[in-house]
Amino acid sequence: MTKEAKRGFDQEPGAASTEAGKDSEAVAEQAAGPGAPAGGGSGSAEELAELRTQLAERTKDLQRLQAEYQNYRKRVERDRVAVREIAIANLLEKLLPVLDDIGRAREHGELTGGFKSVAESLETVVAKLGLQQFGKEGEPFDPQLHEALMHSYSSDVSETTCVQILQPGYRIGDRTIRVAMVAVAEPQPGGPGESSGSSEASEEAQGDAENGDTAKGDGGDEG
DSSP states (O other): OOHHHHHHHHSOHHHHHHHHHHHHHHHHHHHHOTTSOSSOHHHHHHHHHHHHHHHHHHHHHHHHHHHHHHHHHHHHHHHHHHHHHHHHHHHHHHHHHHHHHHHHHHHTTOOOHHHHHHHHHHHHHHHHTTEEEEOOTTSBOOTTTEEEEEEEEETTOSSOEEEEEEEOEEEETTEEEEOEEEEEEEEOTTOHHHHHHHHHHHHHHHHHHHHHHHHHHHHHHHO
16 A cells, blocks of 8 residues: 555545635636736625726826816916016016107108108017007097096087197007097087086076066056
8 A cells, every 4th residue: 555545545534625715715716807906796895886986086086186287387377477577577667768758750741861760660569569659639538548638628529539649659469558648628618518508597587587577567557
């Protein structure tokens, strides 16, 4: 009899079945995979639900982080544009007296020769930077855009109107760098509207006076 057969006879009857059970459990674990829970189906469902909850939380965190990053980019871009506009406005504000001299020279016919070329080149450059001139004769007076240095009355206007531009105004986009200095004219007091009202009042007064005279005359006849 061999040693293996003898060892088989020496084993207890329940030992073989125990080893066979262990082997089947090992095969089941290998088939289920290393991540499979040992507690059965209920444990697996709970862990899956927990994983889904964690995934949803991480997804929300990523979405919130993405939104914060987009807002940060927009804020940085907005600040960059604002800083650029302020820098350009400060530079162009220093050039306004030069532009005023160019305008006066043009009005007096002194903008000729090389000075004219330089002046036109400067005006082109500042226009490309966004500088806009405003203020024209005949436009309504706007206290946010105009500063009235002279005042008069005129029967040719129906509202407060800029009749002379003493110094043009400048702006960049919606930012006003300098308001326009103007002379304004208001409607003439006692205009057509007031005249008609005065005539109506005088007619009423005259009618009352005539009625009063008639009443006195009637009273005299009765006496």
